[in-house]
Amino acid sequence: MDERFNFKEVEQSLAEFWEEERVYGFDPKSKKEVFSIDTPPPTISGSVHIGHVFSYSQADFIARYKRMRGFSVFYPFGFDNNGLPTELLVEKLNKTTAEREGREKFIAKVEAVTKEYEALYRRTFGSVGISVDWTLLYTTISKDTQRISQLSFLELNRMGRVYRKETPTIWCPKEGTALSQMELKDKMLKSKFVTIRFSDDVVIATTRPELLPACVAIFVNPDDKKNSTLVGKKVKVPIFGQEVKVMADARVDPTKGTGVVMCCTFGDLTDIEWYKAYGLPLRIEISEKGKMLNKYFGGIGIKDARQKMIEDLKSAGYVLAEKEIEHNVNVHERCGTEIEFLVKMQWYVRYLDMKEVLIEQGRKLRWHPDFMAVRYENWIKGLQWDWSISRQRYYGIPFPVWYCKKCGEPIMADEKRLPVNPLVDKPGSKCAKCGSLDYVPETDILDTWATSSLTPLINAKWKGGDDYMHGIYPMSLRPQAHDIISFWLFTTVVKCYLHTKKLPWKDALISGHGLDSHGKPMHKSEGNIIEPSVVLEKYGADALRHWASLSRLGDDASFQDKDVLTGFKFVNKMWNVARFIEQNKAAGSRESRNVMDRWIRAKAAKLVKACTERFDEYDYAGAKRSADEFFWFFSNNYLEFVKYRIYGNDKDAAASTVMGVYLDILKLLAPFMPYITEKIYQELYRKKEGSISIHLSEWPKADAKHADGKAEALGDKVYGIISQVRQWKHERKAALNSEIKELVISEKLEDGEDDIKGAMNIKKISIGKGEIPVGDTGISIGIQA
C-alpha cells in the first residue's frame, strides 16, 4: 500500500471499477426486497453547488446502507429539463429568446444545452460518489415522460379533475406566461404612493396610478365614520372619465392611505375578490407583454405609464400628495418581474375540494424529521386557488388537446397515440359535440410541476390506472429539501393519489440547506456559491461527504472548510491504520481470550447495534458520529495497547482482533466514505471476504457472543490506569514510551496487568496503595520512574 492515500487516483479508478462491475446496478429480476428511492431530478438551470452535494449525499448514505442491508436498491437519477428555468438558461447562453427562435428551433437549442449540462451534472454527482444506477436515468422532457404526463392529463380529464376556465390569472408580463402561486416570491421595491383627488370628497391614495383606466369601483370600510358617507356616490375617474360607484367593504383598511381605495381589474388579489363578489365590470388595460392597451398611453410599458400618469395628473392638478415608499411586491421568482393579473383561459386541476383527503395522506407518510409534516398541512390549509397547469411558453410538454374550430369543444388525444404534439399531429377524430373536422391546436404547455409530480410513476413506467411496476411503486423513500414540500412533495401526493389512490412513498427524508460559511443561503447573485470541484480537488470526495454527514437531518448546515479538513484527516488516519494492519498481518485468524481484545470486541458489538438502530431511523448523522468516535478511540487507544503483543509473542490473537474490528468499522463508515473504505477493503479484505465490493458486502451484525460485561469493565479499568500513566509521563515531559521502573496498583487486575505493562513500558507491577487516584474507579496508583 502507498505511503499516502492518493484520493484523486483512487477516486478515478474506483469510479470506473464500480461502473464496470455495476455495483450500483438495479436488477429487476433480483429476489431481494426492493428499496426504491424517488431521487429529486435537479433543474437544469446552471451549475451544481455545494448545497446540492449536501442533500444528495444524505440520500446516498441511506441508499448505501440499505444496499448493505441486503435490499435491491432502485436508485435512479433524473433531470428536470422541461421548465422555464431551463428555457431562461438557454436564452441566456444563446443570447436569444424563445419567441424570436420559434418553437421548433428553440427546442433544438434547449436539447443541445441540456445534453451539455447533463454531462456536467453527471460528472459532479458521480465524482461525489452518489451511488445511483445511471442506466435508470430519466428526463422530464423525454418521449416516455411526455407520454406519462399527457396520459395523466387525460386520465384526470376523464375523472373530471381538470377544467378550463377564463379567470384572472397570475401573469408574468416579461415571460408572457401564466404562473402558479408557487412561482412567486417577495421583493422590496421603491414606489410612489400618490394621493389623487377624484372629486372634492373622494380622495384615494394608490401606488398604481397607471391603472386609473381600469378602475371599476371605489371602496371604503363600512365602519369608517370619516368616509362611510361617501357610499353610494358616483364619481368620475380623472382623465379617463368613466363613472364609478363608491361601495362599502370590510376588506378596506381605514387607516391606510386616505381610507378610500380604487378597485381596478386587476391590481391585486383583493381587486379580484371584489370583482367576483360584486359582479364588477371588466376593464383590461394591460397586454400579455406588459404594455398599456389604452390609446392614451400609446403602447408604452407599465412602469413608463406610471411615470407619465403621475406627471399628467400633477399638471392637471389632481395630485394632492406624493410619498416615496418601499413595499413588498410579488415578483416572478425566476426573472424578478412584478406580476400582474390577467384574465385568461387556463387549464386547472381541481383540488380545493380534496384538502381533507390530502391532509390524511400526509399523515400516513412517515416524515423525517417529523415536524416537517406541519409545513405540508399548513400549506394545504392555506390553499385558495385550484392548480393552474397551463403555461404560455414554448418548451415543455404540450397539452394533448385540440379545439373544435366550429364550436370550441376540446378534443382529447387518443391515449394509444401518446405522446402527441397537437401543433404537428392531428386529432384523428371529429368533434364529439358538433361533428366538425376542423380543429385548432392547444399551444400552451403543461406546468413543469404537472410533470415532475409524477416522478414515482415515471420511475415505475406507469401505463395508466394500476398498471405500473409493482415493487417499485409505491416507492420506499422520497428524499428532498424542505423548501419544496409545498411544491414537489405536495403535488406528487396529489397526482399519485388521484391516479393510484395510494401514497407514493412510505418515508420522506427532508434535508436542510447547505449554506455558505456565514450561514447565508448560496445565490449566484450574492456571489457566495461554493463549487464542489474546488473542494473535491483539495480534499477529495470522502472528506466532502464527511461534511454533509455532520448535520442532523433537516438542519441547515453552513459550509466550513475546517469540517472538510477534519474529514480529510480522518481519511488519512483510516489509511494509516490499514497500513499498520498490512504490515502486521496475522498468520492465521483465531478468537482471542485476551482481556483487551474481548474489551474492544464488546465495545464494537455495542457500536454496531447503535449504528444500525440509528440508520434504521434515518439518523445517519448519529450513526456516523458514533462510528467516528469509536474509530478514533480504537486507533489511539486499543491499537497502542496491543502493539506490544503484535511486536511480541501474541501476534496472531492481537492482529486478528484488530483486523476483525477494523472491518466492522470500515463497513459502518462505507455509506459515508465510499472511496477510502472500498480501497482498504480491496487491499486487505476482499480475498478473504469474497464480496467484490464493500458496498455489496453484508452489514455487520452485533454479535451476541462478543457481549462481555466482565471484560469490558476490566478493560475500562486498564484504560483508566493507562490514561493516568500517560498524564504522569506528560507532566514530566517524558515520551509516552519512556520506561517506568515500577507501578503500584491498589487492585488486582488479573491478566490486565500485562497489558498495562506492555502498553506503558513498565518493568514491574505490584499491588499496594498509591497516591494517584484513577478517575472514579476507586483505584489508586503509584509510579516510580
Added chain:
RNA sequence: GGAGGCAUAGUCUAAUGGUAGGACGACACCCUUACACGGUGUAGGUCUGGGUUCGAUUCCCUGUGCCUCCACCA
C-alpha cells in the same frame, strides 16, 4: 400578520432534569518501528427575562436574533 425550525467555548457542533462531549483554532509537551496530514495534555461554553422543580443548558412562557415557508403589500 401567520406557521415551522434553530440559538451551547473564538468558530462549527453533540448530549443531557443532577459532573456539557467532540472538531478547528490557541497554548504546552512528546519526532513512541501506521500516521507530525500524528500523539498526549491544558485553557475556554449552555442568547434575555420569567415559570415549573430539591435541582434546568435540557420542560413551559416571554423577548431577541438567524433561517425557511405562507399571507398582506390600495
